[in-house]
Amino acid sequence: MKLSERQKKMLAFIAEFVQGNNYPPTIRQIGAACGISSTSVVKYNLTKLERDELIKRDKEVSRGLSLDWARLQEVGLAEDLAGAPVTDAGAGNDGSSFNFFQVPVLGYIAAGEPIQVETTDHFSADEWLELNESLFRNPAELYALRVQGDSMIDASVLDGDIVILRHQERAENGEMVAAWIDNQNETTLKHFYLEGDQVRLRPANASYPEMFLPAADVSVKGKVVSVIRQLE
Amino acid sequence: MKLSERQKKMLAFIAEFVQGNNYPPTIRQIGAACGISSTSVVKYNLTKLERDELIKRDKEVSRGLSLDWARLQEVGLAEDLAGAPVTDAGAGNDGSSFNFFQVPVLGYIAAGEPIQVETTDHFSADEWLELNESLFRNPAELYALRVQGDSMIDASVLDGDIVILRHQERAENGEMVAAWIDNQNETTLKHFYLEGDQVRLRPANASYPEMFLPAADVSVKGKVVSVIRQLE
DNA sequence: AGTATACAAGAACATCTGTGCGGTGTCAAG
DNA sequence: CTTGACACCGCACAGATGTTCTTGTATACT
Structure with a gap:
């Protein structure tokens, strides 16, 4: 499955429009x-x-479409869309009397061996966290992932934790990031170090090896800004 | 502001419809x-x-409406809307709700040496957390404390983390609790073990000693149900 | 060349959908 | 009794919106 530039743009616009208006755009608006x-x-x-299951559509229904975040995550697009800047006109002015906001939980991320992000049964496409705005700035750039694996255990991020990430392409050395590895089609949670033209991805667990990759093959999808754990 | 039964039903239906479809209903569907x-x-x-600001509407736009959950919460309606199924036309039902609530952050709790803490005065809470109800049950019983010290570090609870506790007097062995030590007027965060008529409070850090106390001198103030960490 | 496929445009069409306006019944105030 | 606000109903209509049909342009393969 390969998306045209145009299709990516459409996805981005839909994501942005929905976020700004709370309802989807029409075909003509797109x-x-x-x-x-x-x-x-x-x-x-x-x-x-829709054939690629990136969106869901109700035929003959105006604005009858919605994004499938599970699938988007699967193909490594969700992170880009979730943090999409709200630039375009037409998108909404919401009164922004909200003092809380929603963060989409996009799926699972590997903290052990990099794994294909599987978005099968556990994940319901519309799972959201509600957070207090005072704790975060620029909430629109946030999204969340469930941690799978224990490779970040020494950084006190456990299997099953939810990490909240800020969408950004760059990271400082040592920061904990979600990194997309190009030729492996995987997203993984690691400490990030840029060393010359190489990227070092360091797990926080002695039993996992560091990964050394050409910088071109690694793209940062976001930086961890918060960790949430449920104990019961 | 007083809402008619019909208006409440409309709100409930809209909430339910949006949950199930990811886009709002039309006037006729309502x-x-x-x-x-x-x-x-x-x-x-x-x-x-709309006059009451419970919903937002874009005129002449099909399905151009959205609920203002902030306001709904404000007027104490959010809870009613959450699980209320509308009998007539079935939109997808979906257990999850948009409900959220506030948890008071009461102060600091010692994860190292016990320090004094006040757990009763909700109104003097210096901070509130906004949380999604889907993550917790019985939110009224919840409160939060900032962790001070590193004695729970092996349980992946770090200095500065916020722990969310459910208020309860009893705990199972091994659970992480906020324990009040009578004759010291202190509350501390520890693993709890009842052993005969003695209580053992175990830190999760080898450099801190366990505490053995008469059961009568220790009262459980709550059990940790969640941990939240801010990294930036 | 001939054919199949992917992508794009434009216009016509059929619905869908919000709005506006006249009308009904109730109820309390004048 | 009359008046007027309030909540409601039906219906017609215009504008919004998804769908379909026809046409055109590339590109790849036989």
Whole structure:
């Protein structure tokens, strides 16, 4: 499955629009935002996206579409979309009288061996955390992942914890990040170090090896800003 | 501000519909679900709700409405809307709710040497956490404390973490609790073990000693149900 | 060349959907 | 009794919106 630039743009716009308006855009709005003059072309691409199960659509229903965050996470797109900056016009002004906000829980991330992100049964597409705004800045850039594995145990991040990440492409050395490894199609949770043109991904567990990769093969998907653990 | 039964039903239906579909219902769908035959009546009541700022509406936009959960919470309606199924037209039901609540952060608790803490005065709480109800049951019993010290570090609870506790007098052996030590007027965070008529309070850090006390001198103030850490 | 496939445009079409307006019944105030 | 606000109903209508049909342009493969 390969997405065209246009389709990615559509996904980004939908994500952004929904976040700003609390309801999805119309075909024509998508077209306008993505520079597509014809409604049929939008539908054409929407159908593609639906075939890939990246979105869900209710036929003949106005604004009857929603993103499938589980799948998006699976193909490594969710992180980009979740932190999408709200730039475009038309997207909403919400009164922002909210003093709390929602953070999408996108799925699982490997803290042990990098694993294919599986978004099978455990994860319901719309799981959200509600957080107090005072604790975070720029909540729109946040998303959450459930930790799978124990490789970050020495950093006091345990299997099953929820990590909250801020979407960003760059990280300082030593920060805990979600890193996407290109040729392995995997996202993993590690300490990040840029050393020349190499990236070192360090687990916080002596029984796991460090990973050394060409910087070009690693993209930072976000930085961990919070850890939440449920004990009961 | 007083809402009619019909308006409450409409709110409940909207909440439920959005939960199940990820997009809002149309005026006609609301009407059908709430036993309103006329679209204008729906609009009539919708306008009322918007005047009270319980919902937000974009005029001339299909499905252009959204609930203002902040306000709903404010007027104490959020709880009612959470699980209330609307009998008529079934939208997807979904156990999860949008309910959230506040947990008072009461102060500091010692994870090293015991220090004094006040656990009764909710109103002087210097800070509140906003949490999603889906994560917890019986939120009224919850409160939070900031951890001071590193004696629980082996349990992955660090200095500065916030622990959320459920208020309860009893604990199972091994659970992490906030324990009040009578003759010292102190509360401390420890693993709890009842051994005969003695209580053993075990830190999760080899450099701190266990405490052995008469059961009569120790009262459990609550059990840790969650740990939250801010990294930035 | 011939054919199949992916992508795109534009216009016509069929619904969907919010709005507006006239009308009904109730109820309390004048 | 009359008046007026309030809650409600039906219905017509315009504008919003998804779908479909036809046409055109590339590209890859036979």
